[in-house]
Amino acid sequence: MLDDSSRFAALLAELSGLTTEAQTADRGDLDLLDTIDLVRAMNTEDRRVPEAVAAQGEQIALAVDGITERFRRGGRLIYIGAGTAGRIGVLDASECPPTFGTDPSMVVGVIAGGEQAIRSAVEDAEDDEEAAIADLERLSLAPGDTVVGISASGRTPYVVSGLVHAREVGALTVAIAANADSAIGAAAEIAIEVVTGPEFISGSTRLKSGTAQKLVVNMLTTLSMIKLGKTYRGVMVDLQATNEKLRVRSVRTVAQLAGVGIEEAAEALGLADGSVKLALLLLATGADASAAAHALAEAGGILRDAIRALN
CATH class of the missing domain: 1.10.8.1080 (Helicase, Ruva Protein; domain 3)
Known part of the structure; x- marks a missing residue:
């Protein structure tokens, strides 16, 4: 077992290698820029997101076909994530019934820390591997379902654990990450790794990473619903x-x-x-x-x- 200092050093080294945590030399003067220059600079970064999503088109198509096939057999789509990533899954799931007339149980969002975490941060929830398994078991996860794990870093323990469990059950597993060669990508059958690069504010993955996640989940549900005749x-x-x-x-x-x-x-x-x-x-x-x-x-x-x- 690693002691606390060794664990900290290992985690620091791991995070330092992630593009979502990287710092860029031209970001040191943000607080000195005029508002319009801030708008333009942030918009320039945001424009990189659709291109990064497009680069994962084939993987997204594989996921859409897999989800659609399972929907036709009565299966469900279950998003699982923590923090911003978890909220994006919950948001997409909640919008399916009014948009497509689906039963609320057809697309489900699961967030680390439960309902409270939708509005407020729940400390350490993203590290609780056992909670992910319990949350999926509470839904009676079945082989005909699809579990989509969302994590900007691609290493969130809650999401990795959920995907590993889902795969053991026999469900289709899909990962959405913002870093290449991610842990959740390795745990899933289909890895959608949308590398959007360093964030406008270093490490703030609610920005480009969150935007990429929203674009991808939009595709997963919208395109599968089109294929279902919605x-x-x-x-x-x-x-x-x-x-x-x-x-x-x-x-x-x-x-x-x-x-x-x-x-x-x-x-x-x-x-x-x-x-x-x-x-x-x-x-x-x-x-x-x-x-x-x-x-x-x-x-x-x-x-x-x-x-x-x-x-």
Whole structure:
């Protein structure tokens, strides 16, 4: 067992080798810059992020296909992370039900330290390897699920432990890191290592690393939902109209995609019990609601296929 001084030295050496912890010589004068120069300098750094994400396109595509395949079999997508990375997973999971009409259990965000850590830092939670296993066991993790571990450094013990456990269970494992040759990348079957370089403020991985994580998780859920038929002609057609704005959006969406007036769109939505996708199918085929719902189910929720089957 390493004593405290040896452990500190080892950790210091490990962190010193991470690009996310690196310092750049031209950052020493930030506090002396005018505000507009600060804006321009930070924006210049931020523009590097999409290019770094694009470099991982093939790995992201592998992850999307794996997630989609498991969704089709009833599996779940489970994000696991600590701090900023954990919050990004929780955010993406929470936005799937209203955007795509999914059950809240389909995409889940797990953060080290639990619900409290979403709003406040929970000290040492990211180092608790046993907690990651317990958190996944509490969800009854199964081989048909996908676990996506998120960590800017790529070495967070909570995330590494969660991925190792998930792989032992037989779930698909994906890692999102901001450093190459990461520990979480080694623990997962698919490693998405988006190397964004030193942060605008050294070590503040809520910046470029966090932006990269958000872009990647956007892709994982959005693209898998597209492949599941949650969109039609580039528009959300499985949204849940839970407020007035979304109800108006539903009517407008049906009117625009079906090429009908507002009143006809609203009438179709009424017959479809508020389902945009079903209303579009009714208008496209003239089928009654029962036959249209059956065709949609037979088509696996893919609107294009259901229209083809009824026409």
